[in-house]
Amino acid sequence: MWLAVARGQRVSQAAHAIEARGLTRHFGPLVALHPLDLDVPCGSTLAVLGPNGAGKSTLLRLIAGLARPSAGTIHFGATGHEGPADDRMARRRRIGLIGHATFLYPALTARENLILAGRLWSVDDPEARATELLEEQDLRAAADRTVGGFSRGMAQRVAIARALVHDPAILLLDEPFTGLDPTAADRLTEQLAAARDGGRTAMLVTHDLSRAAALASRTLILHHGVARSLAPDALSCRESLDAAYREAIASPAPS
Amino acid sequence: MTTALLLVGCVAIWAFLAWDAPIDRYQGVIQKILYVHVPMAIGTYLGFVCTALGGALYLWKGDERWDRFALSSAEIGVLFAVLMLISGPIWAKGTWGKWWSWDLRLTVTLLLFFVYVAYLLLRSFTEGSERAARFAAVYGIAGIALIPLNYFAIKIAAGRSIHPENLGGDSLGAGMRWPFLMGMVAMVAVFAFLLVRRMEIGRLRAEQSRRRALAGREEAPWASS
Amino acid sequence: MKILWTLLWKDLLTEWRSRDRLVAMLVFALLVVVVLYFAAPPGQGDTAREHIPGLLWVAYVFTIVLGLSRSFGMELENEALSGLALAPVDRGWIFLGKAGANLALVLIMQAVTAFAFALAFDLNLWPIALPLAAVAFLGAVGLCSLGTLFSAMAVRTTNREMILPLLMLPLMVPVVLGAVQATRGLIAEGTVPFSALQLLLVTDGVFLIVSFLGFEYVLDE
Numbered sequence: 103m104w105l106a107v108a109r110g111q112r113v114s115q116a117a118h119a120i121e122a123r124g125l126t127r128h129f130g131p132l133v134a135l136h137p138l139d140l141d142v143p144c145g146s147t148l149a150v151l152g153p154n155g156a157g158k159s160t161l162l163r164l165i166a167g168l169a170r171p172s173a174g175t176i177h178f179g180a181t182g183h184e185g186p187a188d189d190r191m192a193r194r195r196r197i198g199l200i201g202h203a204t205f206l207y208p209a210l211t212a213r214e215n216l217i218l219a220g221r222l223w224s225v226d227d228p229e230a231r232a233t234e235l236l237e238e239q240d241l242r243a244a245a246d247r248t249v250g251g252f253s254r255g256m257a258q259r260v261a262i263a264r265a266l267v268h269d270p271a272i273l274l275l276d277e278p279f280t281g282l283d284p285t286a287a288d289r290l291t292e293q294l295a296a297a298r299d300g301g302r303t304a305m306l307v308t309h310d311l312s313r314a315a316a317l318a319s320r321t322l323i324l325h326h327g328v329a330r331s332l333a334p335d336a337l338s339c340r341e342s343l344d345a346a347y348r349e350a351i352a353s354p355a356p357s
Numbered sequence: 358m359t360t361a362l363l364l365v366g367c368v369a370i371w372a373f374l375a376w377d378a379p380i381d382r383y384q385g386v387i388q389k390i391l392y393v394h395v396p397m398a399i400g401t402y403l404g405f406v407c408t409a410l411g412g413a414l415y416l417w418k419g420d421e422r423w424d425r426f427a428l429s430s431a432e433i434g435v436l437f438a439v440l441m442l443i444s445g446p447i448w449a450k451g452t453w454g455k456w457w458s459w460d461l462r463l464t465v466t467l468l469l470f471f472v473y474v475a476y477l478l479l480r481s482f483t484e485g486s487e488r489a490a491r492f493a494a495v496y497g498i499a500g501i502a503l504i505p506l507n508y509f510a511i512k513i514a515a516g517r518s519i520h521p522e523n524l525g526g527d528s529l530g531a532g533m534r535w536p537f538l539m540g541m542v543a544m545v546a547v548f549a550f551l552l553v554r555r556m557e558i559g560r561l562r563a564e565q566s567r568r569r570a571l572a573g574r575e576e577a578p579w580a581s582s
Numbered sequence: 583m584k585i586l587w588t589l590l591w592k593d594l595l596t597e598w599r600s601r602d603r604l605v606a607m608l609v610f611a612l613l614v615v616v617v618l619y620f621a622a623p624p625g626q627g628d629t630a631r632e633h634i635p636g637l638l639w640v641a642y643v644f645t646i647v648l649g650l651s652r653s654f655g656m657e658l659e660n661e662a663l664s665g666l667a668l669a670p671v672d673r674g675w676i677f678l679g680k681a682g683a684n685l686a687l688v689l690i691m692q693a694v695t696a697f698a699f700a701l702a703f704d705l706n707l708w709p710i711a712l713p714l715a716a717v718a719f720l721g722a723v724g725l726c727s728l729g730t731l732f733s734a735m736a737v738r739t740t741n742r743e744m745i746l747p748l749l750m751l752p753l754m755v756p757v758v759l760g761a762v763q764a765t766r767g768l769i770a771e772g773t774v775p776f777s778a779l780q781l782l783l784v785t786d787g788v789f790l791i792v793s794f795l796g797f798e799y800v801l802d803e
């Protein structure tokens with residue numbers, strides 16, 4: 103399944119995995135996201151940066167389908183091996199979200215949480231897939247303990263495994279490094295780099311500019327719910343990204 | 358201005374006709390509550406049906422105007438229901454000799470009143486206007502499904518009723534029909550007037566809070582992390 | 583269908599691991615029975631006995647309202663409900679899974695409460711145990727379906743403990759009426775009046791459809 107995605111995307115380099123037009127979200131009177139046009143090409147990693155409360159998580163939740171846009175549309179480009187691209191079920195099958203919350207049931211063990219996710223996403227052999235992911239996240243020793251007793255970092259590793267259970271074509275990552283120790287954070291960076299090199303599409307919300315510079319091929323800065331893009335060369339190294347970021351958020355808020 | 362005049366005119370004619378109407382031979386002057394009570398009952402049901410309808414259309418179309426329509430109808434419906442629940446027992450005490458009777462129509466209406474009070478509470482307890490609107494719409498629709506079920510249920514459970522079954526022209530004495538009909542007309546006019554005004558208030562409130570949020574955002578730039 | 587079993591497995595396993603909701607429901611139900619006994623001691627006459635089915639259902643309804651108020655508690659920790667909403671699973675299954683788990687807890691509670699009730703009020707319910715269980719089941723289906731829908735709403739409001747009974751109780755009346763009529767028939771004559779059965783089935787159907795359809799709008803943000 104994974105190879106099919108990669109091949110399909112390589113053929114049509116120009117295709118966009120995510121296309122948002124006029125995407126807007128109000129929370130009551132509060133405008134969390136001003137109308138936003140966004141194209142994420144297949145196989146690219148988009149870093150979404152911005153201060154707290156800038157609308158980054160809102161953007162990811164909208165794209166994941168967890169929140170309804172107040173206005174605007176989101177289209178998911180066809181990856182060539184699944185049904186109608188904009189079908190809600192197809193979208194859910196294609197997206198893996200690592201959110202602020204871990205989405206885990208505290209009373210279930212790490213393994214049970216992963217098996218549950220595997221069954222929900224109709225993975226072929228949920229038990230085997232769970233074992234595989236637990237190995238990958240170095241959680242073998244803790245696999246059969248209930249998640250309620252886990253530290254934030256361990257829970258985050260289970261959450262990462264949960265998001266990857268169905269091998270999603272589009273990864274939405276909302277500060278995925280939260281609570282991870284340096285080893286685990288490096289491992290996640292490696293995994294994301296591998297996913298990118300394999301042709302998967304990702305949107306990465308983070309405050310860690312050096313990891314963003316290392317992983318992303320494009321950047322989007324959100325400030326007061328308004329988006330601006332950075333020139334691609336800003337990504338050449340951490341320092342240039344840092345400078346460009348500071349400049350972008352120093353400018354006054356639009357009315 | 359003209360609508361206000363029209364409204365006052367309607368209500369004035371209604372009041373005059375009700376005043377002028379003959380006094381009931383058996384019940385005496387208390388029977389004149391009819392001209393208030395029945396229009397209030399109609400207004401109550403109208404309000405609740407509009408609430409469910411507005412909720413359904415809101416879920417379907419996603420237009421927040423339908424939500425304002427539903428909310429306004431619920432508020433007016435509850436207002437009419439309170440007036441009906443006050444006027445009814447007064448009349449009942451005068452004619453049946455007791456304030457309340459657990460008969461079919463009274464019980465269903467009372468339950469419906471509770472449903473829509475809960476509807477308003479649900480709205481005030483829910484944060485985020487869009488979620489409040491969605492939850493309330495679902496509840497409003499569930500509430501309207503209660504009417505036929507309850508009629509069915511209470512018919513089985515309780516049976517007899519002393520509340521008049523229907524109030525067609527025939528059951529009214531001579532000279533009572535016009536004030537009765539005028540009461541209906543005036544009530545519908547009042548209902549429509551309140552509805553329009555309440556929806557306008559809702560629109561202005563939404564507008565105001567939107568502007569305030571925008572203004573506040575400009576004054577206090579968010580600290581960067 | 584497999585998804586439904588998966589969701590039920592998840593809910594029941596979680597309930598079994600903590601057990602606090604079931605235990606709380608059982609203790610509460612027994613307390614209500616005790617309170618009802620002292621509030622309305624069963625007399626010798628037939629009129630006093632006539633109220634017994636009503637009292638039983640009062641205990642059921644209050645306990646169900648209490649129990650369902652926590653039914654989405656475990657979904658909110660870590661936003662697990664959002665995690666479910668992300669899955670390519672029809673919302674209807676999520677509703678049925680949750681309602682099914684609630685129903686399972688309620689059925690256990692009903693059985694235990696009926697037993698305690700029989701002891702307290704000196705009733706012999708054994709001869710009618712099976713039809714009584716059927717009536718309790720039909721009542722529980724109606725109460726759990728709307729109750730699950732409303733608790734999904736209530737759990738995301740500011741005053742969740744207060745709003746759930748206010749939302750549930752007025753809409754529960756037709757189910758309660760049907761169930762009480764049916765139970766009364768059973769205790770008095772050993773048969774369920776057809777009209778009560780009819781009412782229970784119709785309300786169950788309507789409530790299931792309304793909650794099934796409404797759940798989609800409650801689940802999404």
